[in-house]
Each structure stands twice: as C-alpha cells, then as structure tokens.
Amino acid sequence: MINIGVIGVGYLGQHHARIYSELDNVRLSAVIDPDRERAEETAKKYGCEAFFDYKDVLNKVDALSIVTPTTLHYPIALECIKAGKDILIEKPISSTVEEADKLIDAAESAGVILQVGHLERFNPVFPAAGSLIDKPVFIESERLSPFLGRGIDVDITLDLMIHDIDIILAILKGQNPGLDIKDVKATGAKVMTDNIDIATAWIEFNTGAQALMRASRISSEKSRKLKVFQKDSYLLVDYQNMEIKRFYRGIGAGNEIVQETVNVEKKEPLKEELKDFMECVTKRRRPLVSAIEGRDALKIAMEIGEKINR
Numbered sequence: 001m002i003n004i005g006v007i008g009v010g011y012l013g014q015h016h017a018r019i020y021s022e023l024d025n026v027r028l029s030a031v032i033d034p035d036r037e038r039a040e041e042t043a044k045k046y047g048c049e050a051f052f053d054y055k056d057v058l059n060k061v062d063a064l065s066i067v068t069p070t071t072l073h074y075p076i077a078l079e080c081i082k083a084g085k086d087i088l089i090e091k092p093i094s095s096t097v098e099e100a101d102k103l104i105d106a107a108e109s110a111g112v113i114l115q116v117g118h119l120e121r122f123n124p125v126f127p128a129a130g131s132l133i134d135k136p137v138f139i140e141s142e143r144l145s146p147f148l149g150r151g152i153d154v155d156i157t158l159d160l161m162i163h164d165i166d167i168i169l170a171i172l173k174g175q176n177p178g179l180d181i182k183d184v185k186a187t188g189a190k191v192m193t194d195n196i197d198i199a200t201a202w203i204e205f206n207t208g209a210q211a212l213m214r215a216s217r218i219s220s221e222k223s224r225k226l227k228v229f230q231k232d233s234y235l236l237v238d239y240q241n242m243e244i245k246r247f248y249r250g251i252g253a254g255n256e257i258v259q260e261t262v263n264v265e266k267k268e269p270l271k272e273e274l275k276d277f278m279e280c281v282t283k284r285r286r287p288l289v290s291a292i293e294g295r296d297a298l299k300i301a302m303e304i305g306e307k308i309n310r
Helices: 011-022 036-046 070-082 097-110 125-130 156-175 269-283 291-309
Strands: 002-007 026-032 049-051 063-066 086-090 114-117 138-144 181-189 198-205 210-216 223-230 233-238 243-249 257-262
Touching: 002 011, 002 269, 011 026, 011 036, 011 063, 011 269, 026 036, 036 049, 063 070, 063 269, 070 086, 070 097, 086 269, 097 114, 097 291, 114 269, 114 291, 125 156, 125 233, 125 243, 138 156, 156 198, 156 210, 156 223, 156 291, 181 291, 198 291
Parallel strands: 002 026, 002 063, 026 049, 063 086, 086 114, 138 210
Antiparallel strands: 138 223, 181 198, 198 210, 223 233, 233 243, 243 257
C-alpha cells in the first residue's frame, strides 16, 4: 500500500486527491494547503488528514503530488527529495532551467522517482496517433483557452504551450533520437496580465522537420489540436474530444483525399497519469515523462518566452 499526499488542493489538486482516493493499493493519507478551509474540506471529502504545511507530512507518506503555483515547485520539491520521497510535479517542472537541473541531480542522488505532469502524454489519442506517425515533416499545434484566471503567474508558453512542446519533442525524438533544434522564432503579446497571454512559435529541427505552435488564454473558445503532416498523409488529433482523423491520398484516378476516423478508447488522462506514477513508485521504473523531459520542454518554452519579451 502506497501512502500518498497532495500538496496544493486548488482546482487541479482536488482532482489529484479524488483520483488517488479511488486507486487500488493506494491510500490518500494527506492533503496539504495553506488555505485551512480548503484543506479541511478536501480532506473530509476524500477521507484523509488535512495539513497546512507540507513539512508536517514528510514522515507520514511515501510519495507526493506537488500541485502548487509554479514558483513554489522548486523549493517544495527539493525538500521532498531530501526527505527521500517520490514526487510528481505538475508542469512546468520549475520556474527556471537551472532549478530543473538541480532537481534532476538531487533526485538521482537520492534515488527517488521524479515525474512531471505533462498530461497530454496520457491522453489516449497520443499513443493511438503514435502508431500512425512515420517521418513527419511538419507539425502544427493549437492550444486555445478562454481567460479563466488560472496559471497567470507564468507566461502562456509555460502554462499551455509547454504541453505541445513536450508532445512534439516526444514525437520527433521517437523518430530520431539525435534530434536537435536549429532555430526558434516567436511572437506574442501581454494582453490581460503582466505575462505573455498569446504566443506563436516556429521551430526548425536539424532533421528538416518544422513545427508551428499557437497558444492563447484569451480565446473565445477552447481548442486542443495537433496536426501531423507526413508523406502522402496527415493526422488531425483532437485532445479535447479524444478523436483522431487521418487524411491520405487514395489509389486510383483523381488521387482524391480519403478521410477515416481512428477509434480511440476514451479514458481520463489524469487518472492514467497518476496510475503510471504509482506504478513507477512500486516498480522503481523511469517515468514516461521524467524530470529530463520536463526540463527539455521547459528550456524551449523559456527560449520562446525570452524571444517574445525581447
């Protein structure tokens, strides 16, 4: 039985608590939040203890989810690692690449699991699309959201675009482990907050592949889509509706474009992610999204943000 705690039970942290309370061979032992009322309410709802300082639970749990504002990821994670706890940090892994590197070194020295919460890796459309991808030449992503007032302590590049950065790196590195970035171009603007709220980035890779990413948190609609273009076909991946459409050139006169829908078994991505984390803890295996993947996505997101700010 794994004793788990959740640090931060705001909008997303409450879902971590809910799912852990439902998993087999897992005991949700504690929820931690400086907002006493929120901590106590969540603890009562899911049958665990409420705490207001994460340091008070380090001798009571085996592992922790860190679901706090990004600026708190590094100091909290470092203390948890020093205490020998396995941790899952919601994305981005930290506020800076230097902090991410320090967490990677600390986790390796302590021999603990350090997983980063890049949720879309566990969306069922991602593995389903993976079997259909072959030497992509161009990838286009769109991640739009209405203004909700969440995640505004960081740029949109760290709040939303980082999901697509991680996905694109996973796809292209899976095809070519020697992948490297050749050039990055970016533009964007601060509209509703003091941080970047809308961004567009163009990345060229040493393999010749290219990627165009758009992200906004001031859209009139919500959209989470990825297009992957390759020889004679392209895929349209809809994360939100968990749908994949494949377009390819038909055989015969006219060379018309044929469309087919790929069947995807719908699952809750966060539940799949937390189940994977618990399996990593139990079997002591490397996470699908380790701190290294989290750091790599953060590095590119930071570079895009810097180019926009300049």
